[in-house]
Amino acid sequence: MINEIKQDAEERMQKSVEALGNNFNKIRTGRAHPSILDGITVNYYGSDTPLNQVANISVLDARTLSLSPWEKQMVPEIEKAIMKSDLGLNPATTGELIRIPMPPLTEETRKGFIKQARAEAEGARVSIRSVRRDAIAHIKDLLKEKEIGEDDERRAEDDIQKITDKFVAEVDKALAVKEADLMEI
Template identity: 75%
Template sequence: MINDILKDAEGRMKKTLEALGNNFNKIRTGRAHPSLLDTVQVSYYGSMTPLSQVANISVEDGRTLSVTPWESNLVPEIEKAIMKSDLGLNPSTAGNVIRLPMPALTEETRKGFTKQAKAEAENGRVAIRNSRRDALAQIKSLLNDKEIGEDEERRAQDEVQKITDKYVAEVDAALAAKEKDLMAI
């Protein structure tokens, strides 16, 4: 029973860490990376479709992404979708290839993105602590139902805290790496 609670809590914390990684990928650095366009949706025959499913996205050089649609009639739709996204990118089209030059980050935008990264990390920590709270509540209910003893409860609480500390440390490490990446010129 306790093992199931611990596994569930650790699984939820792991998912939180993965979600944090995805959120960090959306915060752009000065370098081009295809994951920047993960959130862009294109109108494809009446339905909204992720850009990666209707075009090939590649890195041309350190500061330029190229998007090559699989159907040439999608070029204007993709341009519109990229311009509507809040990424601040201006597409330039040459035939069927859409190039996205990454504007250089100013000190002000770097600081803004760093604040955004810190907020995402704090949301991750809160989610991890919520998982801990839920696990401790389940352990407490087992104690109240007399399914476990006080010693087992104490050991389980200590184990939940160790798991929580491990994942909070991973969030902090991911934030430090992202901040370093953002502040690199």
């Protein structure tokens, strides 16, 4: 029973770290990366469709993304969606190919992105602590129902705290990597 609670907590904490990684991918660095466009949806025959489902996204060079829409009439829709996104990107169209140059980051935008990354990391830490709180509550319920003893409860709480510390350290490490990436010129 205790092992199931620990395993469930570990899986949920791992999902929080994975979600943080996805959120970090959406924070733009100076380099071109297709995941920057992940949050953009395009009006495709009346329904909002993710950009990567209506066009092939590739990296031309370190500072340029290239989009090849599968249907030529989607070019203006894709351009409009990229312009409306709050990424600050200006697409340039040449026939059927859309090029998106990545503007260099200023010191001010770098600091803003770092602030955003820190907020995302704090959200992940809060999520991990929430999972810890739930797991400890389950263990306390087991103690109340006399299914486990106090020694088992303490041992389980210590184990859950160790798991929590491990995942919080992963979040801190991911944040340090992202900050270094953002400050790189």
